[in-house]
Amino acid sequence: MIPQKLYGITGHPLGQTMSPLLHNWAFAEHDIEAAYMAFPVTPERLADFITSVRTLPLSGVSVTIPHKEAVMAHLDQISVRAQTAGAVNTLYWDNGKLSGDNTDIAGFLAPLQTQAALRTFSCALLLGAGGAAKAVLAGLQELGVPDIVVANRRHERAETLADEFAVKTVPWEARNTVGADLIINATPLGMYGANVQESPFNEKDFRACAQHGTAYDLVYNPLQTRFLAEAVQAGWQTIDGLHMFCGQGIEQFRIWTGIQLSDTAVRHCIANNLR
Numbered sequence: 001m002i003p004q005k006l007y008g009i010t011g012h013p014l015g016q017t018m019s020p021l022l023h024n025w026a027f028a029e030h031d032i033e034a035a036y037m038a039f040p041v042t043p044e045r046l047a048d049f050i051t052s053v054r055t056l057p058l059s060g061v062s063v064t065i066p067h068k069e070a071v072m073a074h075l076d077q078i079s080v081r082a083q084t085a086g087a088v089n090t091l092y093w094d095n096g097k098l099s100g101d102n103t104d105i106a107g108f109l110a111p112l113q114t115q116a117a118l119r120t121f122s123c124a125l126l127l128g129a130g131g132a133a134k135a136v137l138a139g140l141q142e143l144g145v146p147d148i149v150v151a152n153r154r155h156e157r158a159e160t161l162a163d164e165f166a167v168k169t170v171p172w173e174a175r176n177t178v179g180a181d182l183i184i185n186a187t188p189l190g191m192y193g194a195n196v197q198e199s200p201f202n203e204k205d206f207r208a209c210a211q212h213g214t215a216y217d218l219v220y221n222p223l224q225t226r227f228l229a230e231a232v233q234a235g236w237q238t239i240d241g242l243h244m245f246c247g248q249g250i251e252q253f254r255i256w257t258g259i260q261l262s263d264t265a266v267r268h269c270i271a272n273n274l275r
């Protein structure tokens with residue numbers, strides 16, 4: 001099959017991104033003659049890269065760290081969701097206009113909106129205040145969670161983010177005093193590598209919360225992190241980070257092709273390729 005359309009992901013460094021696997025698998029599954037490549041681009045070359053997107057043109061681009069905010073200045077239009085999150089992770093064409101959207105929010109919400117997980121949360125505690133935390137906060141507000149608290153190792157960063165979304169903060173050292181029923185790990189603690197044995201919350205912390213709730217880890221490699229293992233020991237429900245990763249990719253593919261991929265099939269494809 002000779003590809004007729006070109007897609008890709010840009011970021012720096014791109015390392016072990018699973019996005020090419022997801023999208024090339026989906027193109028093949030649906031007999032779409034397209035290819036999805038990795039385009040590592042340094043921040044200084046982002047403007048040149050966008051010129052290439054317009055001239056080649058590329059039919060769609062996934063955008064990741066560190067370009068999610070900087071790319072916004074180079075686009076013709078930006079969706080409401082991306083404006084709310086203050087970040088773009090998806091480029092697509094809309095009537096000749098290079099457009100930006102944020103599918104991380106849909107990805108984050110996907111597992112919380114399935115029938116099995118459907119419940120209302122009274123208080124969400126967000127651990128971390130980096131790039132992913134913005135999509136989480138936008139998602140939590142879309143979900144209508146009434147009480148949202150951010151804790152971050154560097155407290156001033158939590159305050160800046162909390163001001164942006166009009167939510168509360170708690171010092172990192174006091175994160176186990178919040179009593180949340182939804183706790184989200186948006187730090188790299190628990191990821192393969194130096195942090196794999198770490199968790200921002202332990203079994204005792206989960207037990208100290210007034211009620212059993214849901215622990216949601218954004219980390220997906222490994223699938224079973226220490227954070228989720230400690231939550232299970234305390235009787236909590238868990239959601240692993242692969243749900244969000246698959247959800248954002250499924251939404252990107254829908255924007256680009258109009259095709260709704262099966263969550264189970266995508267998850268199977270990616271999970272089989274995690275180390």
Ligand code: NAP
Nearest residue numbers: 128129130131132133153154157186187188218241244245
């Ligand atoms: P980021 O922008 O680099 O932010 C990292 C956050 O983690 C910061 O708040 C940072 O705190 C905190 N942190 C880092 N090391 C820490 C430590 N040793 N102890 C406590 N806090 C620490 O990263 P990001 O893009 O937000 O990503 C965060 C995590 O989410 C990563 O593991 C990433 O792989 C995952 N993620 C998953 C998905 C998905 O689809 N499942 C999507 C995006 C991200 P300081 O501000 O104090 O440095």
